[in-house]
Amino acid sequence: MSQGKISVEEMNARLLEMGEKAKYASYRLAGMSPARKNACLMAMADAIEAAAAEIRDANALDLDAGRKKGLSAAMLDRLTLDDRRIKGMADGLRYVTTLDDPVGKTLSDIIRPNGIRIRKVSVPIGVIGIIYESRPNVTVDAAGLCLKAGNAVILRGGSEAINSNLVLAQCLNCAGVEAGMPDGAVQLVPWTDRKAVSLLLKMSAYIDLIIPRGGEGLIRTVVEQSTIPVIKHYKGVCHVFVDNEADRDMADRIIINAKCQRPGVCNAIEKVLVHQDIADEYVPHLVQLLRDNGVEVRGGPDVCRLVDDIKPATEEDWSAEYLDLILTLKIVGDVNMAIGHINKYGSHHSDCIVTNNAAAAETFLNGVDSATVYHNASTRFTDGGEFGMGAEIGISTDKLHARGPMGLPELTSYKYLVCGEGQVRS
């Protein structure tokens, strides 16, 4: 498709056309019935399964190019679409049809003393731009969730997956349009040039929200360049604080689960803080347990004094997201010192206290400035599915609009409908 050379001016003109088309489609989507949106989603799911061979062929081109570029085995695996994953994407769309439609909910309904009635009603946000990296399944997942919430979507995937994404987006659009979706509701930026992202981020006349998904570098670039509101999380530097009144077996279970069950995700922990009163006993035990589970432990000076062969933590370690079997350990004076450390070095994502002391738990829950704060449970539960949202479009560590896992309601805005009998202001 349109991957040939193109000037920046031409690219900008074409992107603006895409934006205008998306905005127009969004007005039609806003008035579409839940049944019609679900019919579109079901048609898209069927179309993806029917196009499995074509999708695999396009994916093979991406995988070839990726091997030539020297992508790691892990990245190639993330890029791969086999029949199981293709079915998974289709089933994901079918699952979205079972979720509650978030549009048209009455959020409040009052009558003022002068007789005007003011209703606050949920409406789609409008046009959402999704900027993401390698996984081509995001193309399908994000489009499905945006459509269900009545939004048009402009997708900008990673260059590694461009062939896969082009076929997937075309599949979604054709099947959707045939089932009644306005043309332009699902569009993919066909250029892998990074300038396309810069141009997209200035299109505030057409795009209402940007959701970047990927590494910290991508997200920082988006935040610096965008004149459109962005919802994001940079990274997950999650903590467990083991209080002096902790059930230590529980602390062990939570730490091993939160670190080892899936170390490469944002809600895995990267740091453990231990109350000084139990450090002499608990820290050597925990280090041994972590090492038995294949975890490299780094530590502050106190920890190094207690246990041999600990790699001393640098200042960078306290804010590092390893996404790997590495963990940094610190001894702190009390729950308030733990809160201070977490608020300073953490990423405001998910943090946990293990304690049987209700007052300490309350202090921690109130004091830690994170999207999700845990008492006696693994941070790995920060997830739209685990929170009962059904599906998530991402996780936010911002404080505006959406914080924590973002489900369908977070893909809506609201408007006020005011009805009167001729009232004027005096």
Add this chain to the structure above:
Amino acid sequence: MSQGKISVEEMNARLLEMGEKAKYASYRLAGMSPARKNACLMAMADAIEAAAAEIRDANALDLDAGRKKGLSAAMLDRLTLDDRRIKGMADGLRYVTTLDDPVGKTLSDIIRPNGIRIRKVSVPIGVIGIIYESRPNVTVDAAGLCLKAGNAVILRGGSEAINSNLVLAQCLNCAGVEAGMPDGAVQLVPWTDRKAVSLLLKMSAYIDLIIPRGGEGLIRTVVEQSTIPVIKHYKGVCHVFVDNEADRDMADRIIINAKCQRPGVCNAIEKVLVHQDIADEYVPHLVQLLRDNGVEVRGGPDVCRLVDDIKPATEEDWSAEYLDLILTLKIVGDVNMAIGHINKYGSHHSDCIVTNNAAAAETFLNGVDSATVYHNASTRFTDGGEFGMGAEIGISTDKLHARGPMGLPELTSYKYLVCGEGQVRS
């Protein structure tokens, strides 16, 4: 005070110190009881009244400078603080103490099948930056509302009001701290240099939200430079559409109220659209009525053909915010044409249909993509007070976080508190 020459590096260092202090204060504010916050607000109100003479003296310096700079009479009036206005600011703070505290509300509370309890609770946003122009009362109003919602605030007022603002901010801070507010909760940027704004807008490590209040130029600059989320409205280009089934007397009343009662505000109308079926009769009548009320009428070609001496509207007129007794008039084919015009040229602020046809009203309410859509009532009701919010910090035409009038709940975020008995993810 610190208005002398200062290098950009030094200014940046000092602003970062202010930011760190504000962030630290915000953590203490987040845990402060409603009673304590109200005591601070009452102390601030008393302090402002007690310092009336000092405030008037500082204000006189600003007024002198303003006269020398050649500020208009209207601008000088906006800048003026007399005893009545000083009392008004103090009473405004006292009124805020009577409003419901928006922090600590349980927004949802569920127990998942695995037994973890997930509570969603309202919390302060953190640190809010307010960037505003001439009116010094914003210093007091914004600080009061931010404090009530548990937020620290960094204020950046206009250079014309710098002396007034410095005295007001010092008054608020001293009285607040004496009543138990953490130092740093209310701070004013003491430099009038525009570079201070540019530096502030990059302090995303300390500031969670920027609210600009002022002209479109100021707001565009803020949006272009900020890496911090911004909630804003550029302007109010509000419409009344008079349907063919309108009660024409009601349309007259609404149009005159929305245009003439206070033409300089954002919820005043700038355009009227008239259904073609009633145009021959209604347009000449309306033009006469508007002229009788001192309004200059501009119009599209159809309008010019119907009425003599109408100034032809240019393309710019359709998206212009006059803030004056000027109005542009257009004839449209039907309600859908009206919606299309409003969505294209309007500012997504407040728009109204006058009709007795329920279906047309429904179409308009659903189709117009504005924060507040009216049926048979004046657009002048778009206001926190009129909406029953008690007070407003501003109006948003964005779709993220807050849309329409923003009261105290819109100055909060939320967090999830997850409590378990050792649950881990399988």
